[in-house]
Amino acid sequence: MKIKVVELFAGVGGFRLGLEGFPKPESPNYEVIWSNQWEPSTKMQHASRVYEARFGSEHHSNQDIASIGSAEIPDHDLLVGGFPCQDYSVATTLHNSKGLIGKKGVLWWTIHRILSEKKNKPKYLFLENVDRLLKSPSNQRGRDYAVMLKSLDDLGYAVEWRVINAAEYGMPQRRRRIFFIAYHKSTSAYKKLLKSNKTDWLLKQGTIANAFPVRTDVSNCLDFELNGDLVSITETFNKDGKLSPFQNTGLMSQGKVHTLKTMASFEGKRTVLGDILQNGEVTEDFFIAEEDLPKWSYLKGAKKEIRKTAAGFEYNYSEGSMVFPDALDNASRTIITGEGGKSASRFKHVVHTKKGLRRLTPVELERLNMFPDNHTKLEGITDTKRAFFMGNALVVGVVGKIGAALYQQIGQSEVHDDSTT
Template identity: 40%
Template sequence: MKSKKIRVAELFAGVGGFHIGLKHADVNFDVVWANQFEPGRKHQFAYEIYQKRFEGTNLSPKDIALVNKSKIPQMDLLVGGFPCQDYSVASSSAKGLFGKKGVLWWDIKDVIEAKWPEFILLENVDRLLTSPGVTKEQPGRDFGMILRTLSDLGYSVTWKVINAADYGFPQRRRRTFIFASREDTSYQAMLKKLVQNTNISNVLKTIAPLSSSLLVQEVKEVEEVNLNEFKNLDEFSSKFKLKRGFRKTGLMVDGHVYMADYLPKSKPPKTLSEIIKPNNAIKSLYLDSEKIQKFKQLKGGFQQQHKISKSGEYTYRYGMGAISFPDPLDKPARTMVTSEHTVSRMSHVVRDPGNGKLRLISPEEAELINTFPEGWTNFKGISDTERYFTMGNALVVDLITEIGKELSQIINDEPQKGHFRSNRKIDYVTH
């Protein structure tokens, strides 16, 4: 079958991880509109990089909350790695969907209502599945809200937590990928038939994203959840909770969820030894004795302590394990963060393979860890601090390419349709 043009709109575009990854999967992915705005930043460096790398793309620099969603071009696929600070373990004050970043989910909802794309692919941190957290009152509420919202809008959803290193890439970056299909698609019809006629464990082995059963070694005990027990989103937000949150992979059809943990059939990952270059010439990357001592303290971790919840109703254990110092070159990188170049617990420290000295990774090495082309963010007027920040927020590009190959096939298998409209609408949750 000849591939058709697949119109893509990209939210929270960063420096173009989705764009380049999808293009590498199939040149017929056509990004017709993208949006990138970094709140609180006078210098919109990610926007500038995207603009220079993808000249001619219809790129909006506006706060997504201020964008007229009806003016966005029509799309077949909506993609976005929506900001994750309100779900991340790096934030001790995470507030999920009701935090300053998490609330952007409702802008995604508004885009869906305005444009009704056939398919949606979203990315967020793995902790989204338990947000606002197992130590808080409603584990799983936020991801449940996302699922229930999409269900009310007429979409089915499949999801998977994917560790990029399990699929051969050079970073142990665990992210939740969410794939949604509209109610009139043949793909959603296929999912409904599978649920009715096939063993659910086998279904969970073969659903997008990365649906090949060769990539899933084992699906553990399947759990079921009915999201339709609550009459509306407002009641859902105040009452829904799961004991442990959602599992690592799952499927939702008509508000009914089937989910399980799974074991991947791992591929050998690319390691830091293939990325870290010897005798780096940037002197500022190397650590003096004071910084070395500070890093040792930060990466040493501490034993579990008992803490009391804010409500005072229960206690929970809290601790941080030690991080290898320096980072071993025979393993893939840990998850990169936006503060990668600073003296902090999460920054990578490597022993330069040429001179044996301890140093930070370079901006170019950070790009390669995310499988961007080397020098992708290297432009006049873009500081090294800003380059690290963009990589801490970025995707593993080659993983998007693998997912994109699968989505290209799914979308190309869809029959041609006229413009779709829906009368489904959802009011905002008020608390």
């Protein structure tokens, strides 16, 4: 059984690599049958070019997803994507047709539109975002995630989520992201989740728990309901709350939320920054010139100084020091989009080698996200752009492990369902 996949906001194909190529690319359980990548702020569609170079242009779309009709997207079993973190609030009520819609240009509502309009809805969703989604916006902590969960509930999905730091499971980068799986009410997995003890699902039985084991103090569980429609949630959810009610682990089914805080449980081999470095293959332009070292040291160092705004206003500025150079015996810090280029930076990675201090190469950045070497190498794509891709990408190994657990969950649920009918 192959799961048919549509990949939205595809970037350079991290989800596809994780599902189709991890761990055995010769016999994948998933098949991407349609993909979309569109970068609205640039004329040259660099990420889409890389995607097509690696996976082919057939069934790949390089158009604004908001302009694509749902009928143009083939029916599929699993919808995946890492969509931008935006303001998900509901803007208005339409009187004549579609009910509630979100703010124009917010890509979550494009996903919502596709799910709403598809007669044969995808059975499963596998989505990724930055972990601050659970806490935004600052004046209504958790509201955006509540709107998302309620909108999926209205469409007939149950959702489980977890914030995963890849390094806590032996992967080479400290990259923290929220991953969530949704099951449509027509699936056996949905029915299995509904019948389950919710804490057991999150700690043992669920898809993410099987991929990434956890431990917890179960006394910190929180249960609440998402009451009202999307407009009322937008206006009232956690209006006076200082903290988000959503913990790093949880699930939502039939409008009821069960959430708790978990910690990673991992005893396996760990990959560190030193393990992924290229040896003897790095060109001179990645090394930091001696005359530039003071600037790097200043930017990386602790500061307590008076600064002046453009308008002439003086203020006290302070910040702590960064590890400089980066430790080779630990997982790396999170890759940022600005890793490329020679200019000194507080946040770029710098490593110490026999030949001196240097920045990370595009291949090393790919390795930190568990991409194949030179996945983003293509004529006309600069090293700076390749670094940008990796700053936006996800850790392929996380997708691979969740994908494998989801495939097993689907199979087990079907067997379980058959045995009870």
